[in-house]
Amino acid sequence: MALLSVKDLSVCFHTRLGLARAVDRISFDLETGRTLGIVGESGSGKTVTAHSLLGLLPSPPARIENGSALFDGIDLLRAPEDVLRAVRGNRISMIFQDPLSSLNPYLTIGTQLIEPLRVHGGLSRKAATERAMAGLDEVGISHPAERLHSYPHEFSGGMRQRVMIAMALSTAPDILIADEPTTALDVTIQAQILDLIRHLQGRHGIATIFISHNLGVIAGIADEVMVMRRGVCVERGSAEDVFYRPAHVYTRQLLASIPTRGKPTPPPAESPDAAPLLKIDGIRVSYAQRKAPFGRRPTARIRAVDDVSLELHRGEILGLVGESGSGKSTMARTLLRLVEPDSGSLTMEGVPLGSLRGSALRAIRPRLQMIFQDPYSSLDPRMTVHECLREALLQRAPASREQVLRESTQLMLDVGLEPAQIGKYPHEFSGGQRQRIAIARALAMRPELIVADEPVSSLDVTVQALILDLLLELNRRRGVTLIIISHDLSVIRYVSDRTAVMYRGRIVELGATEDLFREPKHGYTRALLSAIPIPDPRVERSRRRTFYAEGEQEAGKMAPSTQSPLF
């Protein structure tokens, strides 16, 4: 008899447009100590499935239509609220995607940690505090006694997720549900958190439901895998079966869409003696530390970019990779003169960009364009695609109405959109289509250089590959020089000719992409490469990761621990 047995679970949402089926007849069994990985793209119903097991769905609009979820003789889908509450956070715990928003900012870590112990275990405040300290210690947080009095915002993202894990495991649950627990974290931190979950799960014999959109993560942690798409389970089986012998077309498509195979075409021929398109020399950028409330004087400056020099050749694709806070976005903004550097020079074909002012600066702006991460917020929701493109086209040169229409239609075709849809508003398009609109808008200026800041990180994997292919095609056909910024190494590897690795404001390694991936020289690059999850269960489970810890400790939040897992 399985620990948890879900049969024919169906969930509907009542919307203004009628009934939407989010989950459609999902069934699975979970055995003690085993891990079920649920994988799928956004909107596939994986989170709804998890939430419905704990009665966390907002109802209305959600309604459980059908099915049963038997856990220790209790049907979780039909149990009364008080029975469910005794299970929730006690025998079945959950950790969430974003550890920043999932912890209460108004209460100390300690207060939040002891709550489940006091409510479910009936422990005294003192006993609960001791257990909470032991829990923090177990997830690798040093000085637990002091940390109990800290508020969530005093922890880094990875540390917060450790706190969440400690909280979820404090009541020794039978089942842990982890909903995208590492998605909001950097890859190296992700690797640490995954190791931690695996370790604790093994030690306490907890069954886990692990939800992720990332096949590599699932490959490393799941015994069994369920692939979901549009609320339906398309495939279920052992990790080996699903990864090595995928039966369903969609699973194969998912596996194939992961950009791992490297750039399909060799880098365009460039004459080495030609002058570089863009020359960056010794750029430094710093920000005033966030102002205290009520306009106090800033007391410190944070160096975001520290002495970066780079040459960019016409027609090449440069990948800029780094984790959050490494300065890559600041770098991009500096190149476009959206941020003023403290020192250093920036020259585009001999023209010093740094000294341009007013109309001279405006004249050069069209040659440098940018594509942003979030196509939801970077397009004006009140402008149709046509208005958006027209604005860009007219900015470049005056043109008649017919010319504008002809050119914007051509742009739509170039980025793979239906020209008939030109009168629509951004919200009527999907995420991938919106990113195509953003690309069309950048192209309307006929730029020589496009800086794409995390162009695919808010998109589903199957869509990511299509957008990357589009960027590659633009590079080949139009000769546009590209700087692609990403935290995702596989994206960088897929598109870029040369790759620069940024760490703490500096470029620590720069080289031809394939060389850099095959033989990383810098310790940080090696750590980064070893942290990427690979969608291959056998490889992923037996991998040894290397850690890089130059100044790794986050202001006393964590003892520096090199070369060893953190528990």
Add this chain to the structure above:
Amino acid sequence: MFEFVLKRVLQAIPVLWIVITVAFLFVHAAPGGPFSQERAVPPEVLKALNERYKLDQPLLIQYSDYLRNLARGDLGPSFKYPGRTVSEIILAGMPVTFELGFYALLVALAVGIGAGILAATRPNTMRDYLPMSLAMVGICLPTYVLGPLLVLFFGIRLEWLPVSGWGYLPGDKILPSMTLGLAYAAYVARLCRGGMLEILSQDFIRTARAKGLPETTVIYKHALRGGLQPVVSFLGPALAGLLGGSFVIETLFQIPGLGRYYVQAAFNRDYTLVLGTTIFFSTLILVFNLLADIATVWLNPRLRQEDGARA
């Protein structure tokens, strides 16, 4: 924190100066003077009075004299209450006005927060619509309409409560406090509902539920503190409004508070008393706004720490 308070206090000085100057000019620009009455006063007497109170001096001299005395903490003598200084009158009326304001605030917070939580925990049901519609009525109804209505119903029709006075009969403080407080309860209810709804949709509320906490703990321990932030920010302006509202209420219910003196002083052109009460109320409003800001910072650990780290 100390630096912040000091800065705000220093900022208040020019504000007060502008208030004093504008009030001074307005009072003196109004036709008539403290000694003009329906029955004409003999010109010699008027002249003597004006000389006695230096009202025959040029306005600029009067103004600078007033400021000089003010700097020494002297608000001057009252023109209409011979033998009493403005400071004495303010000190006498203050406790009553404060008491009224305090009770009214209690009514506003208790009713407002209660209704706000009630509405926010069951949004878009009758439990939401009913209190919120009442709140809308409360906002639309001015106190000088609400007051007489309450008097008519509870005082005259039902004969439950006394209809005037303050501290003379048991229960005579209830109607004035209710009248003054209910209008603000309506604002508080709407702000509290909005704040709570926003917090209740946050991820950390889902975490609290996932921990298996009882719903009351989720609401009172996890949501209320953040949900009350808009209410706390509103408290500064609300207290100012309460004091302003007390002028009407004190007149309506025959309460011997400061507000009544203020209104009478304005009618009587009692220059010093008008100015004195104006300065007093402006100072209070500035202080309350400062206190509300401090409370906002203190309630939010994030702001608190950032400020503490730099202090």
